[in-house]
Amino acid sequence: xxxxxxxxxxxxxxxxxxxxxxxxxxxxxxxxxxxxxxxxxxxxxxxxxxxxxxxxxxxxxxxxxxxxxxxxxxxxxxxxxxxxxxxxxxxxxxxxxxxxxxxxxxxxxxxxxxxxxxxxxxxxxxxxxxxxxxxxxxxxxxxxxxxxxxxxxxxxxxxxxxxxxxxxxxxxxxxxxxxxxxxxxxxxxxxxxxxxxxxxxxxxxxxxxxxxxxxxxxxxxxxxxxxxxxxxxxxxxxxxxxxxxxxxxxxxxxxxxxxxxxxxxxxxxxxxxxxxxxxxxxxxxxxxxxxx
Numbered sequence: 476x477x478x479x480x481x482x483x484x485x486x487x488x489x490x491x492x493x494x495x496x497x498x499x500x501x502x503x504x505x506x507x508x509x510x511x512x513x514x515x516x517x518x519x520x521x522x523x524x525x526x527x528x529x530x531x532x533x534x535x536x537x538x539x540x541x542x543x544x545x546x547x548x549x550x551x552x553x554x555x556x557x558x559x560x561x562x563x564x565x566x567x568x569x570x571x572x573x574x575x576x577x578x579x580x581x582x583x584x585x586x587x588x589x590x591x592x593x594x595x596x597x598x599x600x601x602x603x604x605x606x607x608x609x610x611x612x613x614x615x616x617x618x619x620x621x622x623x624x625x626x627x628x629x630x631x632x633x634x635x636x637x638x639x640x641x642x643x644x645x646x647x648x649x650x651x652x653x654x655x656x657x658x659x660x661x662x663x664x665x666x667x668x669x670x671x672x673x674x675x676x677x678x679x680x681x682x683x684x685x686x687x688x689x690x691x692x693x694x695x696x697x698x699x700x701x702x703x704x705x706x707x708x709x710x711x712x713x714x715x716x717x718x719x720x721x722x723x724x725x726x727x728x729x730x731x732x733x734x735x736x737x738x739x740x741x742x743x744x745x746x747x748x749x750x751x752x753x754x755x756x757x758x759x760x761x762x763x764x765x766x767x
Contacts, residue, residue, distance in 0.1 A: 476624075476627035476628070476630065476631050476712070476714075476715075476716075476717070476718065476766060476767075477620065477623040477624055477626075477627040477717060477766070477767040478622075478623045478626035478627045478630055478765050478766065478767065479500060479501065479502045479503065479534055479535040479623070479719070479765055479766065479767045480500055480501055480502060480535075480623070480626065480765065481499075481500050481619045481620070481622035481623040481626065482497070482498065482499050482500070482618070482619060482622060483497070483498045483614070483615040483616055483617065483618030483619030483620070483621075483622065484496070484497045484498075484614075484615050484618060485497075485610070485611035485612060485613065485614025485615035485616075485617075485618065486611055486614070487606075487607040487608070487610035487611040487614070488607070489606075489607060490546055491546030491547070492543070492544065492545050492546045492603065492604060492607060493543065493544045493607070494541065494542070494543045494604050494607035494608040494610070494611040495541070495542045495543070495611060496539065496540065496541050496542075496608065496611040496612045496614075496615045497539070497540045497615060498528070498537060498538070498539050498540075498612070498615045498616060498618075498619045499537070499538045499540075500532065500535045500536065500537045500538075500619060500623070501535065501536050502535065502536070502764055502765055503534060503535050503536040504764075505534070505536075506533065506534055507528065507529055507532050507533060507534055507535060507537060508535070508536045508537065509525055509528050509529070509537045509539065510536075510537065510538050510539070511524055511525060511539045511541065512538065512539065512540045512541070513539075513540070513541035513542070514541075514542075514543070514600075516600040516601065517541060517543065517600060517601045517604070517608070518601070519601040519602075520541070520601050520605060520608055523605070523609065524539060524541070524608065524609070524612055527609065527612055527613070527616070528612070528616065531616045531620065532616070532619075532620075532767075533717050533767055534717070534719060534720075534767045535767060539612070539615075541608055541611075541612075543600070543604045543607070543608065545600065545603050545604065556592065556593050557591055557592055557593075560589070560591055560592050561586050561589070561592045564586055564589040564592060565581055565586060568581055568585065569581065623767065626765075627766065627767070630762060630765060630766060631712050633762060634708075634712055634722075634759065634762055634763070635709070635712060637755060637758065637759045637762070638705055638708050638709055638712070638759070640755055641701075641705055641729070641752060641755060641756065641759070642702075642705050644748050644751060644752045644755070645698060645701045645702060645705065645752075647748050648694065648698060648736065648745050648748050648749070648752075649698045651742065651744045651745050651748075652694065652695070652698075652745075694735075694736045694739055694740060694745070697732045697735050697736050697739075698736075700728075700732050701729060701732045701733070704725050704728050704729050704732070705729070707725060708722065708725050708729075711725070717766075717767045718766070719763065719766035719767050722763045722766060723760070723763055723764070726756065726759060726760045726763055729756055730753065730756055730760075733749055733752050733753050733756060734753070736749050737749040737750070737753075
């Protein structure tokens, strides 16, 4: 299990050239939302880096920052001067000056201003640092996943405790079901007595009213489904994979069953447990939102 938040940093060096990559991740409801921040001249590397991140991270908003330096020797080797073009440009510029009646005085700056006289070799900065950037990214992702895994372990422990508390609340509701029927029978009897009617507790008419109440407020099915959902929740927490979306779905189902119980029952004890359960469930959902 992984948390969706974390940070990793990687550095790769070779022959004086360096690439530094940092990856920061935060929660997101989407699949992996990746933003890559790097110098424009490295734009050709973005598809490669993006694919590597997608292969390692399933969900979350990620900011990938890439910085680099190229060894001076490699920069110098990448510089090219077109001597033939420079000589031809000098000749034509002198001819132009003579034709215009100007003194044909040329400087090095004049020649360097001619497009193509000086430039970089065909090897772009992206090609120069590609392998270093990929290596640094892998190191950064290793650090990120390690942090996310450690935090995920803590989240699993917290969620286990919260699920155990929800189970206790479900069983407390189930235990009060029979008591709720007895209390309803007594309430009906007491109300009838207030009207001056002497009706024994085992009267058939009273029994019919209690049976109607029992059918209307029966929460057996909801209790069974809650037990199933919580068992599945616990099973998912024990699995060694990313289960965030499945846990989110189960939280929705558990909340729906708890809401149905609250709408069905008028027994104050069960209603109070239901209110507490929904409050605990809200906190559970907040934690689940951190899981990949």
